């Protein structure tokens with residue numbers, strides 16, 4: 001058995017006070033995201049998305065946040081035939097988690113996911129680099145794949161099919177938006193006495209902010 005108990009470090013970042021927090025969790029999140037980018041966090045927009053299947057099996061994976069609206073919806077894009085999509089179709093309750101190690105910060109967002117319209121997805125799809133557009137066609141995401149060669153072959157055949165043409169959006173590809181119901185901001189502190197604040201919605205745009213034990 002591998003013992004990882006010696007992997008231990010003190011978290012020595014400035015504390016987080018309630019008075020530091022913006023009234024709006026969306027604004028607070030945007031401040032932290034900008035700081036994460038500025039400090040050089042790798043893939044600062046990467047978030048762990050947890051979903052639950054109809055039979056209660058939990059599953060988590062990383063996706064990229066592509067858009068956040070002032071009202072607190074967070075968008076990501078994926079394959080609608082994937083495991084995550086199957087989970088969301090059966091149970092739209094999801095949890096998102098950002099972990100920014102350089103700033104010792106974590107944000108957890110719980111909410112309800114729903115599909116974006118085809119027009120919205122298409123708008124983003126058209127902005128993607130051509131190789132990513134072709135890649136979207138080539139992947140039957142989450143299905144069994146016999147070999148890497150097969151995947152590369154799918155890619156090359158798709159590239160040929162669209163040669164000299166615009167790559168259309170696959171019908172099995174698109175975005176989701178997660179309407180946030182609660183936001184939790186966590187700042188690592190020394191002695192494991194971390195600062196945690198939970199935002200819950202009291203009324204439209206009115207959020208209650210409470211401190212939690214670490």
Ligand SMILES: Cc1cc2nc3c(=O)[nH]c(=O)nc-3n(C[C@H](O)[C@H](O)[C@H](O)COP(=O)(O)O)c2cc1C
Nearest residue numbers: 043046061062063064077078079082083084085142
């Ligand atoms: C940094 C990073 C970013 C990723 N971004 C996405 C993404 O935006 N959309 C996506 O479908 N998969 C993304 N993936 C791959 C997913 O983590 C996952 O492997 C894939 O979506 C299949 O998940 P599923 O089988 O649970 O549906 C990313 C992985 C990493 C590590």
